[in-house]
Amino acid sequence: MAATIFASAPTTPAKPGYCASRADITAEEALLPVLSNEWVNDEYKHMIVQGTPKTLAAVPGQFFNILPPSPDAGDLWLRRPQSIYQVDKANGRLEFLYKCVGRGTNGMATLKPGDNLDVVGPLGKGAFEIPEGAKNIVVLGRGVGLATLAPISQLAKERGIGVTALLSARSPELAMGADLYSKVGTVVKLLDTDGTSGVENVEKVLRQLIAEKKADAFFTCGSARLQALMKKLGKEHDISGQVAMEQVMACGLGPCYVCIRGFETADGHKDLRRVCFDGPVFNLQEAL
Amino acid sequence: MAATIFASAPTTPAKPGYCASRADITAEEALLPVLSNEWVNDEYKHMIVQGTPKTLAAVPGQFFNILPPSPDAGDLWLRRPQSIYQVDKANGRLEFLYKCVGRGTNGMATLKPGDNLDVVGPLGKGAFEIPEGAKNIVVLGRGVGLATLAPISQLAKERGIGVTALLSARSPELAMGADLYSKVGTVVKLLDTDGTSGVENVEKVLRQLIAEKKADAFFTCGSARLQALMKKLGKEHDISGQVAMEQVMACGLGPCYVCIRGFETADGHKDLRRVCFDGPVFNLQEAL
Amino acid sequence: MTDMSVKVGALTLANPVMPASGSFSVDLAKVMDLNRLGALVAKTVSREYRTGNPAPRVAELETGMINSIGLPTKGIKYFQEHQVPEFREFTPPLIASISAEDAEDFANMARDVSVPGVSAIEINISCPTRAPGGGNFALHEDHTYKVVKGIREATDLPIWAKLSPNAGDVTAVAQAAEAAGANALTVANTILGLKINIDSFKPAIGNKFGGISGPGTKPIILRMVYQCSKAVKIPVIGCGGIVKAEDVIEYMLAGATAVQVGYMTFRNPTAMIAMIDGVDAWCEKKGFKKVSDLTGAMIEEKLMDTFTSATMPIGG
Amino acid sequence: MTDMSVKVGALTLANPVMPASGSFSVDLAKVMDLNRLGALVAKTVSREYRTGNPAPRVAELETGMINSIGLPTKGIKYFQEHQVPEFREFTPPLIASISAEDAEDFANMARDVSVPGVSAIEINISCPTRAPGGGNFALHEDHTYKVVKGIREATDLPIWAKLSPNAGDVTAVAQAAEAAGANALTVANTILGLKINIDSFKPAIGNKFGGISGPGTKPIILRMVYQCSKAVKIPVIGCGGIVKAEDVIEYMLAGATAVQVGYMTFRNPTAMIAMIDGVDAWCEKKGFKKVSDLTGAMIEEKLMDTFTSATMPIGG
Ligand SMILES: Cc1cc2nc3c(=O)[nH]c(=O)nc-3n(C[C@H](O)[C@H](O)[C@H](O)COP(=O)(O)OP(=O)(O)OC[C@H]3O[C@@H](n4cnc5c(N)ncnc54)[C@H](O)[C@@H]3O)c2cc1C
Numbered sequence A, B: 001m002a003a004t005i006f007a008s009a010p011t012t013p014a015k016p017g018y019c020a021s022r023a024d025i026t027a028e029e030a031l032l033p034v035l036s037n038e039w040v041n042d043e044y045k046h047m048i049v050q051g052t053p054k055t056l057a058a059v060p061g062q063f064f065n066i067l068p069p070s071p072d073a074g075d076l077w078l079r080r081p082q083s084i085y086q087v088d089k090a091n092g093r094l095e096f097l098y099k100c101v102g103r104g105t106n107g108m109a110t111l112k113p114g115d116n117l118d119v120v121g122p123l124g125k126g127a128f129e130i131p132e133g134a135k136n137i138v139v140l141g142r143g144v145g146l147a148t149l150a151p152i153s154q155l156a157k158e159r160g161i162g163v164t165a166l167l168s169a170r171s172p173e174l175a176m177g178a179d180l181y182s183k184v185g186t187v188v189k190l191l192d193t194d195g196t197s198g199v200e201n202v203e204k205v206l207r208q209l210i211a212e213k214k215a216d217a218f219f220t221c222g223s224a225r226l227q228a229l230m231k232k233l234g235k236e237h238d239i240s241g242q243v244a245m246e247q248v249m250a251c252g253l254g255p256c257y258v259c260i261r262g263f264e265t266a267d268g269h270k271d272l273r274r275v276c277f278d279g280p281v282f283n284l285q286e287a288l
Numbered sequence C, D: 001m002t003d004m005s006v007k008v009g010a011l012t013l014a015n016p017v018m019p020a021s022g023s024f025s026v027d028l029a030k031v032m033d034l035n036r037l038g039a040l041v042a043k044t045v046s047r048e049y050r051t052g053n054p055a056p057r058v059a060e061l062e063t064g065m066i067n068s069i070g071l072p073t074k075g076i077k078y079f080q081e082h083q084v085p086e087f088r089e090f091t092p093p094l095i096a097s098i099s100a101e102d103a104e105d106f107a108n109m110a111r112d113v114s115v116p117g118v119s120a121i122e123i124n125i126s127c128p129t130r131a132p133g134g135g136n137f138a139l140h141e142d143h144t145y146k147v148v149k150g151i152r153e154a155t156d157l158p159i160w161a162k163l164s165p166n167a168g169d170v171t172a173v174a175q176a177a178e179a180a181g182a183n184a185l186t187v188a189n190t191i192l193g194l195k196i197n198i199d200s201f202k203p204a205i206g207n208k209f210g211g212i213s214g215p216g217t218k219p220i221i222l223r224m225v226y227q228c229s230k231a232v233k234i235p236v237i238g239c240g241g242i243v244k245a246e247d248v249i250e251y252m253l254a255g256a257t258a259v260q261v262g263y264m265t266f267r268n269p270t271a272m273i274a275m276i277d278g279v280d281a282w283c284e285k286k287g288f289k290k291v292s293d294l295t296g297a298m299i300e301e302k303l304m305d306t307f308t309s310a311t312m313p314i315g316g
C-alpha cells in the first residue's frame, strides 16, 4: 500500500546468474534483527544483532556501514561506519559498541529488540594481523577505539597469545570493555581523572611492557596522541604495529574518495588512502 | 539530545501578552492523543482522539488540517484536511472518519492508541446551518462526504428536526455510518451494486421526499454528480441547500490561495473562493 | 535576554523573523500573536484583479513542495483600502509586495503602494513562471537594473528587491539591484521545477512548471545569500527552506540580516514564533548579546592543503 | 518481460539505469552483479594525478548531501592501463568521464581516452566548484560550444556532454553542445551549495562550496531534463536525486532516454538493481512492452482556464 520510497535490492541474490562475475559478493545490504541494545555507561551503548552468513564472515578490523533511524523529525542521508565489536559465530550474532555523539548514533540508540539494524557490510580489508611468531601483543585504545580492538584481542587469546590491554578513558566509569578485555588478557586502565592517561605515563607503561618482552606487536585505535606515541616507540624498538583509522565516509566501498587519510611510507613517499577501502587498518609506521 | 528539526511553537500561549491583538486565537497546533483508530470496512477508518478546549469548540462543517506520520521511508510535507466527524464534548473527544486513499491517509491509518495526532484547527467557517423553521432535512452523501455530514445531522436531531440520510456507496459493505445515521434519522442506502445509486433513482427518492414534505433543507458532500442533482431539485422547489466542498490545500488558513473553487451567484457573477477560508460549506445554489 | 532587533537599512525590526510573501495574511491571527513577528509581509499585489493559475496549485515533493499560484490578487485599490487597514491593526512594520509585467507599471505600482502604513516595498521581480521581460526581471542584471531604477524614482520608501534563484549569475543581479537604488535584497523566490504524476502522466500542478520551496532549497539559497552579501553593501534577507531556529542562525552566519519563512508556515503555522524563541535561547546559550552579531559571522579560513586536512582529527 | 533496452544514439544499453560518475567503481562488485547495469560510468579522470579537495569532503543536508571531492584522479595513463581492463571484466558498455581545465587539453584527453573498451565519453564540463573558463564550461553556451567542438574533432566515440544545473539558461547550453557535435546530454551535475556548521561557525566541508545531490534536487533537474529534451534532438540522460524506480519513470516521462544514479548508491549500494527490477515490473503492470516508450510520454494539455479548473473534481 505504502509507496516504496527508497529502492533497495533484495539482500540475497534472487535470480539465477545474479551474482558477481568478477569476484564473490562478500558484502550485502541487510536488515539485521536487533536482539539487545543496552547502555554500557552514560555515553556508550552495546548492540547485539542477529547476523546472516555473509555478515558473520566479518573479520577483525572490518566495519559495517549503518543507516540508523532518525532520532528526530528530519532524515538521515548518509550511513555511519561502525567497527565490528564481536562476532559470535556460535550463536550467529554480531555486536557493536558505540558512542552516542550525534544524530546517527543517537538514532541507533533508539533501536529496540525486534527492530532491524540496516547495514551494509562487512566492509574494509580488515587486515588486523598478528605477526608470525608474536607471543605477546599490546592493544592501546581510547573511547570507541576499544570496540575496534576487541576482535583482534580475542583472536590473540584464541591463538594462545598474551594480550595486554591499555584502556584509556576520561574516568573509571567510562573505561568500558574492562570485563571483555580481562577475559583475554591483562587490563591496565589509563584515566584522565588520576592522570594515568597522560602521554608520559602511557610511555612509561609501554616501555615497561617492552622491557618485559610483553610487546611483540602493537595495535591502537581512537587517539591521535596515543597513536603517535606507539608509533615512536614501535620505531625505536622495531615493533610492528597497526592502527585502525577513522574518517567521515559516504559510500564505504571505495568509489567516492570521501574517506581519505594521509600516509607516508618509510622512503618518504606521501599518499592519500581511503579508510574504507585500503583500511581501516593500516601500518602504524605509515600513518600520520 | 536530538536536534529539533521542525520548529513549532508551544500549543498554548506561554508568555503573557502572547495572544492575538485583533481577534481571539480560535485555532491551534496541537498534538492530540489517539484513543482508538479502527477499520470500519476495507477502506475507511474511524479515529477517536482526546481534544483540547480549543479543538473541542469545532462546529459542524469545520475541519482540521492534519499532519500524519509518513507511511513509508519518505516524508510528508503538506497537511491533509479532514472534516470533524463527531465532537463528543461530554467526554472531550473528537472523531474522524477517513478513507485511506494515499500516503497521507495511509499514514494516518498507522497511528495507534498512545500516539499523537498532529492537527491544526478547528478551521473553516463551518457554516452548516439549518434554516429557521425547517422541520425535516435531507442529507445526501457519498464516501467520506458522510463524515462531513454527520455533525449537522446530529445537530438536527438534537434540535428535534427530522433527518433523512441518503448514503451512497459502491457496495453494502462500504455504506458506512448507517449505525450513526440510523440514530439520528431514517437511512436510505443507495448502492452501485444494485443500481440504486444511479442519478435517476436518487432523483426519484429525492422527489418523493420533497412530496412527503421531508425536505425543508438539503445538505450534500462527496459527489459532484449528486451535488448537481440536489442543486437542480433545490432550485426547482426553492429548497435551500448547502454543500461541503473539497480542494487540495496547503495552509488551511487563508493566505495561500491554493484551495480555490469556482462559484456563480444568482445574478450570474462568477468568482473564486477559498475552501479553507470561505468554506468549506457553501450555498448549494452558488456551487459549480 | 538577547537583543533580538535587527536593522534592515533604516528600518528597525524587533527580530529577524518575518513571513515570506504569499504565505501570510492577517488570517493567521487565528492561530498566533502576529505582534511577535519582525515584520508583516503582504501577498504580492498587482494593479488589476488576477485569477491566478489553474488548480491544482500545489503538490508535495520528496523534500518540500511545488506551487504555481499565479499571483492572484484583488488589485492595488483593494490592497490600499482594505488590506493596509487590516495590517495596521498589528504593530510590526508592514512590507508591501508588488508585481507588474513591465517596468513602467512597476514604477507606478511602487508609487501607488507608497501609502501611510507601508514601511517598505518588496518588489517581486522574480516570479519563477514568468519571462525575464515580463515579471521575472531578476533573471538578468540588465532587466533588473532597469526595473529597479524606475521604481527608485517613483517612491521614497525602502525598496527590497526579491531576487530569483533561477538567474545564472545571482551576484550580478544583486549588484545591479543595488546600483539601481534597492535598499535591501530578498534572496530568494522559489526555484523553477517540475513534477510529473506517474499515474496520470500529467504534470502534478495545473500550470505544469512551478516554484519549489521547502527544505530541499536551503543549501542552494544559503549559498546565494552568502554570495550576494559578499557582493553588495545593502542588507540581504534570506528566504528559502527555513524550518527551524538553526536555519535562521545558519542564514545569518551566511550573511543575512533577517529571514523570511514561507513553506514552514503551511506546515506549522506558529513556527515563526518558535524560531524567534529558539534563536533567542540559542544566543543566550552561546553568549551572543545581540542577534545582529550573527550576520556574516561565518568563519572563513584559507583552504587547507588536502594532505594536511587528511591528517586532521574528524571535526577538528 | 518488458523490453528494457534503450538506445542512447548509436549505443544500445540493456536497460536505462547506470551509475553517475564519481559514485561508481568496480569495487561495487563486492555487493552486486555489475552485469545487470545498463552501462558502467567511470569516475572523471584528468591528465595528471590530482589530490582533490580538503577533508571533510561531504556533509549531510536536510534533504540529501553536499560534496566537494575535487576530482582526485590517478591520471589518464593509470586509467588506460589499469582501470579500463578492470571495467572490461564486466559486460555493460564502459563510459569514460574526462575533465580538463582548458579546451585544448579537453580535446587531447578525449583523443587519449578513446581506447578499445571505451564505448562513449562523458565530458564533465560542469564541475560545480570551478569557473566557467576552467572546468565548468557548461555555465555558458559559448564556452560549451567551444570545448565540445574541439572534443568532437578529436574523437569518433559518442560524446555525452554533462551539463551544469547552475547555468542561467540550460537550454541554450544544451543547444550549443548539440550544435558542436555532442551525441547525448547528461543533465545534470550537482547544484552549487553551501552548508555552515552552526557549532563551529565554519563551512561544513573543507572546500566551503560543494555540489548538492540527492532527492532535494529532483524537481529542479527534472525540469531541466524536460526543457533540454524539448530543445535538442539528441538523447538526454537524466541525473539528479533518483532514489527509486518511480523516479526513473518520472525522468523518462520528462524526456530522458536513460538515467544515472549517484547519491542513492551511497545509501543503498544495490539500489540501481532494485530500480531496474522496479521499472520492469511497473511497465508490465501498466502494459508497456518497451521501456523506451516512456521517454517523453508526459501528457501535455493546453493550460486549463483557472475558473474551469476550479470546478473540476480533485485529481480529475
Ligand atoms: C571505520 C570506522 C569504524 C568506526 N567504529 C566505531 C565504533 O565501533 N564505535 C563508535 O562509537 N564509533 C565508531 N566510529 C565512529 C562513528 O562512525 C561516528 O561516531 C559516527 O559516524 C558519528 O555519527 P553521528 O551522526 O552520531 O555524529 P555526527 O553528528 O555525524 O557527528 C558528531 C561528532 O562525531 C564526529 N564524527 C562524525 N563522523 C565521525 C567518524 N566517522 N569518526 C569519528 N568521529 C566522527 C563529528 O565530527 C562530530 O564531532 C567508526 C568510524 C569509522 C570510520
Ligand SMILES: Cc1cc2nc3c(=O)[nH]c(=O)nc-3n(C[C@H](O)[C@H](O)[C@H](O)COP(=O)(O)OP(=O)(O)OC[C@H]3O[C@@H](n4cnc5c(N)ncnc54)[C@H](O)[C@@H]3O)c2cc1C
Binding pocket: B063, B080, B081, B082, B083, B084, B097, B098, B099, B100, B101, B102, B103, B104, B105, B106, B144, B147, B148, B245, B246, B247, B248, B249, B275, B280, D314, D315, D316
Ligand atoms: C475540507 C475538507 C474536508 C475533508 N474531510 C474528509 C474526511 O472527513 N474524511 C476523508 O476521508 N477525507 C476528507 N477529505 C479529503 C482528504 O483531505 C483527502 O482524502 C486526503 O487529503 C488525501 O490525502 P492522501 O495523502 O491520503 O492522498 P493523496 O496521495 O494526496 O491523494 C490520493 C487521492 O486522493 C485525492 N485527493 C487528494 N487530496 C484530496 C482532497 N483534499 N480531497 C479529496 N481528494 C483528494 C487525490 O487526487 C488522489 O486521487 C476532506 C478534504 C477537505 C478539503
Ligand SMILES: Cc1cc2nc3c(=O)[nH]c(=O)nc-3n(C[C@H](O)[C@H](O)[C@H](O)COP(=O)(O)O)c2cc1C
Binding pocket: B250, B256, C020, C021, C022, C023, C043, C044, C067, C069, C071, C097, C124, C162, C188, C189, C190, C212, C213, C214, C215, C217, C239, C240, C241, C242, C260, C261, C262, C263, C264
Ligand atoms: C504558495 C506560495 C505562494 C507564494 N506567493 C508568493 C508571492 O505572492 N510573492 C512572492 O514574492 N513570493 C511568493 N512565494 C515565494 C515565497 O515568498 C518564498 O520566496 C519561497 O516560498 C521560499 O521560501 P520557503 O522555502 O520558506 O517557502 C510563494 C510561495 C509559496 C509556497
Ligand SMILES: Cc1cc2nc3c(=O)[nH]c(=O)nc-3n(C[C@H](O)[C@H](O)[C@H](O)COP(=O)(O)O)c2cc1C
Binding pocket: A250, A256, D020, D021, D022, D023, D043, D044, D067, D069, D071, D097, D124, D162, D188, D189, D190, D212, D213, D214, D215, D217, D239, D240, D241, D242, D260, D261, D262, D263, D264
Ligand atoms: C561524492 C560525489 C562525487 C562525484 N564525482 C563526480 C565526478 O567525478 N564526475 C562527475 O561528472 N560527476 C560527479 N559527481 C556528480 C554525480 O555524477 C551526479 O551528477 C550528481 O551526484 C547528481 O546525481 P544524484 O543526485 O543521483 O547524486 C559526484 C557526485 C558525488 C555525490
Ligand code: FES
Binding pocket: A248, A249, A250, A251, A252, A253, A254, A255, A256, A257, A258, A259, A274, A275, A276, A277
Ligand atoms: S567512503 Fe567512499 S571511498 Fe571511502
Ligand code: FES
Binding pocket: B248, B249, B250, B251, B252, B253, B254, B255, B256, B257, B258, B259, B274, B275, B276, B277
Ligand atoms: S489552503 Fe491556503 S488558502 Fe486555503
